[in-house]
Amino acid sequence: MLTMFEAVKESGSYLILMLAALYILYRVHAEKNQWYIYYALLCLILVCANPALVWILSKVFPVLGTYVTFLSFVPTLLFIPFAVAELTDKAKSARQAAGILVLTALLIGLAGNLFGLYQNGDNKAIQYGESQAEVVEVIKEQQPEMVLADETVLPFLRTKAPETVLLYGRDLYQHGMDLGIIDLYGEELLDLYEAMKNPKDTIDDILSMADIYGCDMVIVKRFETAPAKSGHYTKLTDNGQYIVYMIQ
Known part of the structure; x- marks a missing residue:
């Protein structure tokens, strides 16, 4: 659903x-x-x-x-x-x-009111499910200590991989940029949350900030010019919907 x-x-x-x-x-x-x-x-x-x-x-x-x-x-x-x-x-x-x-x-x-007919929504929903399942498989295989994940895959991770430690989750996405959560998460983490919305232009910043917070895996929405490797990270997989990076 x-x-x-x-x-x-x-x-x-x-x-x-x-x-x-x-x-x-x-x-x-x-x-x-x-x-x-x-x-x-x-x-x-x-x-x-x-x-x-x-x-x-x-x-x-x-x-x-x-x-x-x-x-x-x-x-x-x-x-x-x-x-x-x-x-x-x-x-x-x-x-x-x-x-x-x-x-x-x-x-x-x-x-799109018939559960996904808009823009071939049924097929798109299936693709989302398969892509999210692949992400879970990568997580289980690599066993990262902490994961930074795009908001669209968070509910799937909580259901299929509840043992996964997430850098942020329900509260930050639920309340968006409400000032009430700044004290809880800090302005730097809110900057990271904003950067995750457009990884194409901010991927280097995302990976650097994630590394500072102790994440060794980052899951972002797929974009065409995603770098494959750098000095401190490697692209593990690109499944058409998400790209998974491992921080070394």
Whole structure:
């Protein structure tokens, strides 16, 4: 499930569908039942802004982007059927109603709401899973003392290799750059967190800082110009999604 959400989280197109559905509901009910759309919007705000719910989901989905996607994903599926029902109700013929249903299904598929159809998301999710499994195999083979890993592979490592010591994990990614965690982690580690977002331009800094913190393995997102070897590190593997470096 995590890999499926990971495969579609880069797409914001499902939000367009949700807004379109809300607009349709508003137009239909504006004159007779205006409370309907206000009630729906209130529910959406309460769901997405509920600290208790966010806290619960953070325990289920350790990566920030995953449960934010989940929060956006659920209301979309709730609003669209109501909007489609209203449109088919207003249809002048059975053919027009069928056309609305088919068009909606195509839009949902393109937007990624069917668990990864956007940009061949199913295949992409499988590739993510296989790549993460390969990373775990490398970790088990090399048995590093401490690992610095990209945020997208962290949940997989916690599940499949819970004994792995991570330089940082849940708290840093969950709270992002909130000032409340600076005292806990230190500004240098926050700089490292930022550098991990774009390893193509910062790989040397990443490896140097990781070495200072005592890491002997670094896992970054794959990029084309990744160096194979330097004085203090070696590229162990490149599986199409991630690159694993061993610091000597």
